[in-house]
Amino acid sequence: MPTGVAIRDVREQLFEAAERVLLRDGPNALTSRAVTTEAGCAKGVLHRHFTDFDAFLAELxxxxxxxxxxxxxxxxxxxxxxxxxxxxxxxxxxxxxxxxxxxxxxxxxxxxxxxxxxxxxxxxxxxxxxxxxxxxxxxxxxxxxxxxxxxxxxxxxxxxxxxxxxxxxxxxxxxxxxxxxxxxxxxxxxxxxxxxxxxx
Incomplete structure (x- = not known):
């Protein structure tokens, strides 16, 4: 993930990745690793912007x-x-x-x-x-x-x-x-x- 990318852009990229996983594989497949892999970024990116995975899902x-x-x-x-x-x-x-x-x-x-x-x-x-x-x-x-x-x-x-x-x-x-x-x-x-x- 390049530095200097706006937080909103990162969040939207992660949300869209989560939607793709959700639609393709269902809720049981939705993990932080699945989301970041789908988004093409390091797992730590999600945790830099959200306190934990359930906080991410609640904001989604x-x-x-x-x-x-x-x-x-x-x-x-x-x-x-x-x-x-x-x-x-x-x-x-x-x-x-x-x-x-x-x-x-x-x-x-x-x-x-x-x-x-x-x-x-x-x-x-x-x-x-x-x-x-x-x-x-x-x-x-x-x-x-x-x-x-x-x-x-x-x-x-x-x-x-x-x-x-x-x-x-x-x-x-x-x-x-x-x-x-x-x-x-x-x-x-x-x-x-x-x-x-x-x-x-």
Whole structure:
């Protein structure tokens, strides 16, 4: 690793390497040596920037959660445009076709990582909780526009239901990701009682 490289660049290089290992080999293969080997740097580089490996993983999770902000803003801006089902299908596919499923698997498989994350997130599963909030914000905007039923829509239930159902569709690491139509069918089924749009 050349000297003078910005810390942020090193951290991002390590995060990206961790994602590649995670996606290729699963959470059990994710070790500090696997990450630094994948990143092409000495093992000591990781420990210069993070107190230990679980601290590294906790910051990786937080970094990926923070990236949801842009997607959440784009989804909310889509309210009133296109169809609700298509907007949610695209957002859920973008979310779960990324590293999100692997991150959730990592969190659930490592006790120490979960314990660290609980210090700032006492409830919920990181990434899934924020994704549900993203969907709830969008559904609220659509309800205000009249495209979701004002009286019947329990958004606090609909949002995590959509996230959970989509997560299950994408959760098998060994199969091809679900087709767009399968995701859309899940979305339209969950929203069938509250959508105020004509069904295709």
């Amino acid at each position: 999770v937080q970094d990926r959660v923070d990236r949801l902000d842009g997607q959440a803003a784009a989804l909310r801006a889509a309210a009133g445009h296109g169809t609700v089902a298509d907007n949610l299908t695209s957002a859920l596919t973008e979310l779960f076709a990324s590293v999100a499923v692997a991150i959730v698997g990592l969190v659930t498989s490592r006790d120490e990582l979960r314990a660290r994350l609980r210090r700032t997130r006492p409830t919920g599963v990181p990434l899934l909780t924020e994704a549900a909030a993203m969907v709830a914000s969008y559904l609220t905007a659509e309800r205000e526009l009249g495209r979701i039923a004002a009286d019947d829509a329990d958004i606090d239930t609909l949002a995590p239901t959509l996230i959970g159902a989509a997560h299950l569709l994408f959760a098998d690491r060994h199969s091809a990701p679900p087709q767009t139509e399968a995701v859309r069918r899940t979305v339209t089924t969950v929203l069938s009682g509250v959508s105020r749009e004509p069904q295709a």
